[in-house]
Amino acid sequence: MESTGNRTRTLEQVMHIVFLATATASIISVILISVFIFMTGIPTMAEIGLGEFLLGRNWFPRHTPAQFGIFPMIISSIYVTIGAIVLGVPLGLLTAIFLARFCPKNIYRLIKPAVELMAGIPSVVYGFFGMMVIVPLIRDVFRGLGFATTGFSMLAAIILLGIMILPTIIGLSEAAIAVVPRSYYEGAVALGASHERATMSIVVPAAKSGIFASIILGIGRAIGETMAVIMVAGGQSIMPENILSGVRTMTMNIVMEMGYAAGLHRDSLIATGAVLFVFILLINIAFNLIKRKVR
Amino acid sequence: MRKSSGKASGYDWFIRGIVYLATAITVSVLLFIIWHVVSNGVPHLKPSLFEWKYTTENVSMMPAIINTLIIIAVALTIAMIFGIGAAIYLVEYAKPGNKLVAIVRITTETLSGIPSIVYGLFGMLFFVTTLNWGYSVLAGAMTVAIMILPTIMRSTEEALMAVPMSLREASYGLGAAKLRTVFRIVLPSAMQGILAGVILGIGRIIGETAALLYTAGSTHRIPSSLFNSARTLAIHMYLLAGEGLHKNEAYATAVVLLIVVILINLLSNFLAGKLRKEYNQ
Numbered sequence: 010m011e012s013t014g015n016r017t018r019t020l021e022q023v024m025h026i027v028f029l030a031t032a033t034a035s036i037i038s039v040i041l042i043s044v045f046i047f048m049t050g051i052p053t054m055a056e057i058g059l060g061e062f063l064l065g066r067n068w069f070p071r072h073t074p075a076q077f078g079i080f081p082m083i084i085s086s087i088y089v090t091i092g093a094i095v096l097g098v099p100l101g102l103l104t105a106i107f108l109a110r111f112c113p114k115n116i117y118r119l120i121k122p123a124v125e126l127m128a129g130i131p132s133v134v135y136g137f138f139g140m141m142v143i144v145p146l147i148r149d150v151f152r153g154l155g156f157a158t159t160g161f162s163m164l165a166a167i168i169l170l171g172i173m174i175l176p177t178i179i180g181l182s183e184a185a186i187a188v189v190p191r192s193y194y195e196g197a198v199a200l201g202a203s204h205e206r207a208t209m210s211i212v213v214p215a216a217k218s219g220i221f222a223s224i225i226l227g228i229g230r231a232i233g234e235t236m237a238v239i240m241v242a243g244g245q246s247i248m249p250e251n252i253l254s255g256v257r258t259m260t261m262n263i264v265m266e267m268g269y270a271a272g273l274h275r276d277s278l279i280a281t282g283a284v285l286f287v288f289i290l291l292i293n294i295a296f297n298l299i300k301r302k303v304r
Numbered sequence: 305m306r307k308s309s310g311k312a313s314g315y316d317w318f319i320r321g322i323v324y325l326a327t328a329i330t331v332s333v334l335l336f337i338i339w340h341v342v343s344n345g346v347p348h349l350k351p352s353l354f355e356w357k358y359t360t361e362n363v364s365m366m367p368a369i370i371n372t373l374i375i376i377a378v379a380l381t382i383a384m385i386f387g388i389g390a391a392i393y394l395v396e397y398a399k400p401g402n403k404l405v406a407i408v409r410i411t412t413e414t415l416s417g418i419p420s421i422v423y424g425l426f427g428m429l430f431f432v433t434t435l436n437w438g439y440s441v442l443a444g445a446m447t448v449a450i451m452i453l454p455t456i457m458r459s460t461e462e463a464l465m466a467v468p469m470s471l472r473e474a475s476y477g478l479g480a481a482k483l484r485t486v487f488r489i490v491l492p493s494a495m496q497g498i499l500a501g502v503i504l505g506i507g508r509i510i511g512e513t514a515a516l517l518y519t520a521g522s523t524h525r526i527p528s529s530l531f532n533s534a535r536t537l538a539i540h541m542y543l544l545a546g547e548g549l550h551k552n553e554a555y556a557t558a559v560v561l562l563i564v565v566i567l568i569n570l571l572s573n574f575l576a577g578k579l580r581k582e583y584n585q
Contacts, residue, residue: 017481024483028397031389032408035457038450039411045429046422103326111323120331122573127334129504129565131511132420133542134558138337140545141344172333179330203312205319226417233419235514236542260421260514267428267518282425286418293417297410 050283096171101178185219444520459501
């Protein structure tokens with residue numbers, strides 16, 4: 010009897026350690042990812058010259074001498090992300106307000122899964138849809154207005170990303186609005202406010218931290234999106250002149266050239282990934298700071 | 305008592321209008337995307353697209369479907385061991401105020417914010433190059449396993465926390481030790497919630513492209529070992545769409561992807577909903 014008792018105890022202790030070990034998987038992953046991206050990224054930036062790399066406007070990786078300036082791509086990533094936010098946030102926030110405060114229960118049961126489905130649709134399907142529908146639409150409309158454009162443009166990327174961030178904005182904003190204490194709303198209504206005014210002037214402002222967090226997460230999604238953008242944005246590695254210019258974002262740069270890049274060229278693509286990673290880490294930090302404030 | 309009891313003011317109508325309009329736009333966009341893909345894709349869903357062999361004349365998606373299943377199986381095995389194990393540690397073993405738990409939480413959240421292209425780069429640098437696995441099923445599967453780890457961890461954690469304390473106490477009361485309680489009582493009760501997360505993870509793998517393009521590669525054959533390159537269905541579709549010659553086949557592939565994703569969402573919602581009903585009475 011005693012030996013089985015001991016064996017059970019040993020097994021208990023071993024499994025405790027096994028579970029503990031599995032719990033460290035995410036820590037190890039984050040460390041490995043950071044180490045591997047920066048281990049190549051930082052020396053490459055040093056070799057090219059940090060200013061040259063981040064602020065250089067010429068991307069000629071296969072010229073002699075080669076030039077590795079990713080400033081146009083950083084700017085394009087930022088423009089496209091801002092555009093997607095301008096388009097997606099009002100639409101998503103108003104939809105979230107509808108779902109949280111205006112929606113009858115039976116309709117909610119239809120719309121909520123639909124919004125979740127939007128998050129599940131693969132990037133390539135969005136991208137293909139953009140390529141077959143949004144790009145030709147932009148081409149036809151703006152050619153009709155006298156602009157020379159192929160349709161593969163910043164605008165196409167903005168519209169597509171604006172759609173793609175909707176589930177992120179809607180999901181988090183709705184949750185934030187839903188947890189505002191009932192008393193806020195009831196207080197406003199008791200003071201004579203209509204349902205609409207109480208919602209817009211009291212409830213939604215009270216959820217502003219959560220809504221802000223959803224926007225930050227949306228920014229992260231938009232700036233990190235790759236495949237969908239590749240299929241609609243054109244890919245020109247020059248400074249965008251206007252919203253109809255073809256652009257290349259940081260994420261696009263990596264995928265478009267990784268297939269044939271070698272040596273410093275390949276390393277410069279990884280360094281592009283490192284810059285993107287820094288953006289993402291900053292966005293993560295901002296998100297966590299806001300979330301802490303919510304609590 | 306001016307406006308609330310009586311007729312709605314112009315302001316109220318305006319707010320109601322934009323809120324309804326925005327929702328209508330959101331839903332219409334989704335329906336239009338689905339309609340566009342289905343109406344253009346279904347006519348091209350020919351049996352020949354499901355033949356065992358891919359040729360340049362007949363760009364069959366069957367090998368890509370099988371490759372996707374293989375990568376899902378390998379990635380899930382790894383992600384479930386670590387994801388479920390970690391969740392068990394966090395919920396059942398860790399004491400409140402444990403420093404490690406805080407770090408695990410932060411890193412898990414960081415992982416879920418990392419874009420797939422960064423995973424792809426890491427997978428290429430670590431699994432493909434440093435470990436010298438080459439473009440391979442294993443490299444791709446490991447990369448997406450890390451990617452879906454947060455999803456599986458979080459859903460398992462929530463499912464475990466939803467299991468009432470009384471069940472555990474009853475088990476201890478009957479003399480069962482911790483391990484037995486976890487495996488015989490807690491995990492079976494939490495199974496549906498865990499499954500809901502696993503299914504979401506499967507959905508992410510099926511839709512993934514950027515993380516797999518430079519890890520699993522794009523060979524169109526069914527791999528003979530885990531160290532062969534293999535394209536998944538999403539990569540297959542990306543390549544078809546990019547070639548320009550196979551728009552119809554790309555639409556057909558998109559329909560398959562879309563149907564699978566819809567089924568996965570329904571299933572995951574169904575499981576999560578059932579769990580909620582069971583414990584939230």
